[in-house]
Every structure is written in C-alpha cells, then in structure tokens.
Amino acid sequence: MAKIEGFKIRNFQALKEVTLGRLWNQRHQLPLTPLTAVIGRNGVGKSTIFDAFGFLADCLRFGVEEACDARGRGGFERLRSQGERGPIEFEVYYKEDGNARPITYELSIDLDNTGRPFVARERLRQRRKGQKTGWPFSFLILENGSGLAWKGDEGGSQIDEGEFDLNISDFLDSIISNKSGEETKETEVVELEDNRKLGIATLGALKQHPRIAAFRRFIEGWYLSYFTPDAARSLPLAGPQKHLNMHGDNLGNVVQFMEREHPRKFQGILREIASKIPGIDRIETERTNDGRLLLRFNDKGFEDPFFAQQMSDGTLKVFAYLLLLEDPSPPPFLCIEEPENGLYHKLLSSLAKEFREHATGRKGGSQVFITTHQPYLVDAMEPEEVWILQKREDGFSYVHRASENEVVKAMVEEGLPLGGLWYSDYLDER
Numbered sequence: 001m002a003k004i005e006g007f008k009i010r011n012f013q014a015l016k017e018v019t020l021g022r023l024w025n026q027r028h029q030l031p032l033t034p035l036t037a038v039i040g041r042n043g044v045g046k047s048t049i050f051d052a053f054g055f056l057a058d059c060l061r062f063g064v065e066e067a068c069d070a071r072g073r074g075g076f077e078r079l080r081s082q083g084e085r086g087p088i089e090f091e092v093y094y095k096e097d098g099n100a101r102p103i104t105y106e107l108s109i110d111l112d113n114t115g116r117p118f119v120a121r122e123r124l125r126q127r128r129k130g131q132k133t134g135w136p137f138s139f140l141i142l143e144n145g146s147g148l149a150w151k152g153d154e155g156g157s158q159i160d161e162g163e164f165d166l167n168i169s170d171f172l173d174s175i176i177s178n179k180s181g182e183e184t185k186e187t188e189v190v191e192l193e194d195n196r197k198l199g200i201a202t203l204g205a206l207k208q209h210p211r212i213a214a215f216r217r218f219i220e221g222w223y224l225s226y227f228t229p230d231a232a233r234s235l236p237l238a239g240p241q242k243h244l245n246m247h248g249d250n251l252g253n254v255v256q257f258m259e260r261e262h263p264r265k266f267q268g269i270l271r272e273i274a275s276k277i278p279g280i281d282r283i284e285t286e287r288t289n290d291g292r293l294l295l296r297f298n299d300k301g302f303e304d305p306f307f308a309q310q311m312s313d314g315t316l317k318v319f320a321y322l323l324l325l326e327d328p329s330p331p332p333f334l335c336i337e338e339p340e341n342g343l344y345h346k347l348l349s350s351l352a353k354e355f356r357e358h359a360t361g362r363k364g365g366s367q368v369f370i371t372t373h374q375p376y377l378v379d380a381m382e383p384e385e386v387w388i389l390q391k392r393e394d395g396f397s398y399v400h401r402a403s404e405n406e407v408v409k410a411m412v413e414e415g416l417p418l419g420g421l422w423y424s425d426y427l428d429e430r
C-alpha cells in the first residue's frame with residue numbers, strides 16, 4: 001500500500017511554509033506514521049491542512065482554476081498566504097509500497113498575466129535502482145505546460161538543483177535542442193493544450209508512463225471525509241456502490257454492494273461493528289419494495305429495531321467509519337477532520353485503536369490522517385503520531401512533532417497520557 005512519508009505546503013493560507021514528515025532532501029527526519037494526528041487550538045490552521053490535501057486532489061480532478069473556486073475556497077488570491085506574491089506550492093514524498101524507491105511530486109501554481117491560476121511547474125523524480133546518494137532523477141519536468149517526460153519504469157535526467165530552480169526553461173530548451181526536437185525511445189516532448197490542467201492528469205492516463213500513472217491513481221484514491229449524519233440518513237436510489245463517498249449519503253448503497261458481493265463476510269462485518277458500538281445488540285438489513293437497502297439497528301433493551309434515520313449522529317458516524325475501515329479495497333490515504341464530533345468521549349480511544357490497527361494491519365490498510373482538538377482522542381496516540389500546529393506572532397502557522405520534546409516523551413513513557421499533557425500545555429512550544 002502506498003504511503004505518504006512527507007508533505008510540504010508553501011503559501012497556502014496560514015501555512016506559509018509547513019512540512020510534515022520526511023522529504024527527499026531531509027532524509028534525517030522521521031517519515032509520517034501510518035496513523036497521524038494534527039492537533040492545535042481553534043484558528044491555527046488544522047482545517048487548512050485538511051483542505052490542502054483536498055485542494056491537491058481537486059487540482060487533479062478539475063484543474064487548478066476550478067479547484068481554487070471549489071468548496072467555497074474563494075479563488076487563488078484568497079488561498080495564497082496574505083502578503084505573499086510567490087506561487088502556492090506543494091511537495092509530496094511517497095512510496096508505492098514498503099520496498100519501493102520513494103517518489104517526489106512537486107507542484108507550483110501561480111497567476112498568469114490575465115490574473116488566472118495556472119500550473120507554473122510540475123515535477124516527478126525518483127532515484128535509480130541501486131542509487132543511495134546524490135540527486136534523484138527527474139522523470140517528468142514541466143513548466144507552463146511544456147517539458148519532458150521519460151517513458152517506462154526507469155530513466156530520467158539528473159540536473160543541478162540550483163539550475164532547476166533558477167532556469168528550468170533554459171534547461172528544457174537545451175535538452176530538447178540536443179535531441180533536435182525529436183523524441184527518443186526514452187523521452188517524450190510534452191506540450192499540454194491547457195496549462196490549467198495537471199500534467200499528471202493527462203500523462204497519467206497513458207500506458208507508456210507507468211510511474212506517472214501510479215502517482216495519479218494514488219491521488220485519485222485519496223478519501224477525504226466530509227461526512228455528515230444528515231446525509232447518511234438520506235434514502236438514495238437503489239443501486240450498489242463500491243465505496244463510501246465523502247459526504248456519506250450513499251451509505252445504503254455501499255451496504256447493498258457489500259451484501260451482494262461479500263454476503264458472508266458482510267454479515268460478519270455487521271456483527272463486528274455492532275459489538276463495537278455501545279448499546280447496539282445487532283445490525284441487520286431490510287430491503288424495500290423498490291430495491292433499496294435499509295439499515296436496522298437493534299438496541300439492547302428494546303424489542304423493535306430502529307432504522308438509520310432514527311439513530312443518533314454518533315452511532316451513524318461510528319458505523320460509517322468502521323464500515324469504511326472494513327472496505328475490501330480501502331483507499332491508500334484516509335483523511336478525516338475532527339472524527340470526535342458527536343461521539344462520547346470514552347469511545348474515542350477505541351476509535352483511535354481501530355484507526356491504528358487498520359493503518360498498520362498486515363493486509364495493508366489505509367494511511368490515516370486526522371485533525372482533532374479532543375484530548376481524549378490524543379490520549380490514545382503515541383508522541384511520534386502527533387503534530388502540534390501553532391501560530392507565530394506574524395499570524396502564520398508552524399508545526400512540530402510531539403516526540404521532538406524529550407520531556408514529553410519521558411512523561412509518556414512514565415505512563416502519563418499525551419492528551420492530558422496537551423491539556424496542561426506541555427505540548428505547546430513557548
């Protein structure tokens with residue numbers, strides 16, 4: 001299962017420059033853990049980090065201009081850090097599996113001379129097989145929609161980092177001119193028709209670019225939860241659907257799919273989930289005349305069952321999360337904002353345990369990334385899994401890992417809960 005080891009954000013709202021985990025040129029840093037939590041006070045930018053992942057996924061799906069306006073973002077100038085004139089930039093450092101060579105994706109988005117956002121730069125790079133040191137080899141380099149892509153599973157051009165940052169146009173021109181403007185068996189000259197679309201969106205659909213295609217599939221597979229209980233209570237039209245959508249309004253369709261495709265396993269899943277939701281004796285399904293599938297919850301102490309439309313927000317939320325974790329083909333990256341909302345505080349440690357077991361399981365579950373402001377949930381986390389987001393005096397946010405504080409690590413090793421230390425302000429840098 002693919003895993004993000006590091007993520008860098010620059011000039012994105014309050015996140016002027018924030019890095020979580022390890023990057024290709026910061027190998028001394030520890031990578032992101034399978035389960036990662038970002039904590040902090042209100043207004044420090046936890047939702048902004050969540051939206052940074054969503055924005056990158058929307059850029060791939062819709063293009064950068066539409067992504068800037070989607071989900072109430074308000075356009076590029078509202079997204080760019082206040083007072084900054086540089087581009088919005090992202091860097092993703094990830095592995096396709098545990099033994100794979102890491103791949104770095106770099107994206108730079110800026111305004112053109114008409115004031116519209118466009119893809120200024122895009123780059124993918126990876127070290128060759130057996131290469132332990134030195135610069136990684138670039139296998140996709142684009143500037144303003146033009147550049148080079150290397151075909152196949154190997155190949156790429158090693159360039160000086162400073163030259164790339166200062167003069168990528170001259171570099172690309174020199175390579176293309178040396179090849180007399182012609183493609184080779186290894187390379188492909190790229191000229192995108194629309195510089196507001198990501199190069200990985202176009203090239204990732206082509207068979208001759210398997211590494212680009214793999215990265216595109218990786219981002220396309222991200223699941224960002226905007227789950228709302230009211231949406232989950234809706235009665236969608238009949239028809240099985242393989243995966244839960246971001247709002248959860250197709251919960252009944254996913255249940256219908258799992259019952260049809262994995263009938264025996266699904267009944268076991270329902271029994272397992274029922275045992276983890278307080279007060280629930282069993283969960284069953286009931287089919288309507290028009291083919292829809294209703295969820296029926298049997299509450300302990302009551303003879304008649306309750307349907308999903310009558311259940312509490314917390315019960316529906318826990319059911320949706322647990323069903324998501326039981327997906328036979330889970331997303332590679334699962335991002336949830338404040339999963340504690342609407343849940344009983346003593347249930348949070350169990351939920352954190354479920355997230356960790358899924359993320360570290362032998363079957364290769366999703367990497368789980370959450371934001372939270374609930375100490376009871378943080379109590380169930382390890383210092384390496386928790387990042388604290390704070391604001392500087394200039395209004396921009398910075399982040400540090402709880403495990404970087406040796407006093408905090410020692411206190412946790414002595415048995416003090418991490419959430420309690422956060423509540424007592426031990427995790428905040430002063």
